[in-house]
Amino acid sequence: MRTGTTTPGDGPRRSAAPPAAKTVAPADAAHELPTFAEQFVSSPRGVRLARRFTVRRMQEWGYLSVSDTSCAVAVVVGELAANAVQHGRVPGHDFGLRLALDAAGGLVRIEVADAASAKRLPTAPPSSYPEGESGRGLLLVDVLAVRWGSVTRRPVGKTVWAEVCTTAPTRL
Numbered sequence: 001m002r003t004g005t006t007t008p009g010d011g012p013r014r015s016a017a018p019p020a021a022k023t024v025a026p027a028d029a030a031h032e033l034p035t036f037a038e039q040f041v042s043s044p045r046g047v048r049l050a051r052r053f054t055v056r057r058m059q060e061w062g063y064l065s066v067s068d069t070s071c072a073v074a075v076v077v078g079e080l081a082a083n084a085v086q087h088g089r090v091p092g093h094d095f096g097l098r099l100a101l102d103a104a105g106g107l108v109r110i111e112v113a114d115a116a117s118a119k120r121l122p123t124a125p126p127s128s129y130p131e132g133e134s135g136r137g138l139l140l141v142d143v144l145a146v147r148w149g150s151v152t153r154r155p156v157g158k159t160v161w162a163e164v165c166t167t168a169p170t171r172l
Helices: 026-031 046-060 069-088 137-146
Strands: 035-040 096-101 107-114 147-150 158-165
Touching: 035 046, 046 069, 046 096, 069 096, 069 107, 069 137, 069 158, 137 158
Parallel strands: none
Antiparallel strands: 035 096, 096 107, 107 158, 147 158
């Protein structure tokens, strides 16, 4: 999604429509999941902000920032956002983050959307050399998420998603 040029101090950008959002029929409106959607500048700073906003949202949903659930979701967001910045960056385009809490199903769904559609995500995490400085991000996602994958976005880009199991929230 093209959101314009970047300026110093860019923070998250509210999106008019969340990336890869589903249309909710009026009959399902009462069962709509709590969601959070933002646009972030496609830079390392945007990745940091995405993680911070994720931890804050998890706190608002009742998960302490030091809880296993909040930490796992923050790590997955950080890895998917870093991949979007490193491998999916298209000049002039931000990356989108969408979180949805399915308390009844015990899941947090994470979606990170970027504008690059030429690169396809591997179907399995790559093997990594112990001495390597990179290549472990999708291994972490594979360990922390119950399932993950990617879908093509129309008209351009892709959305990488992951679902992380939750534990009962600890009320603040």
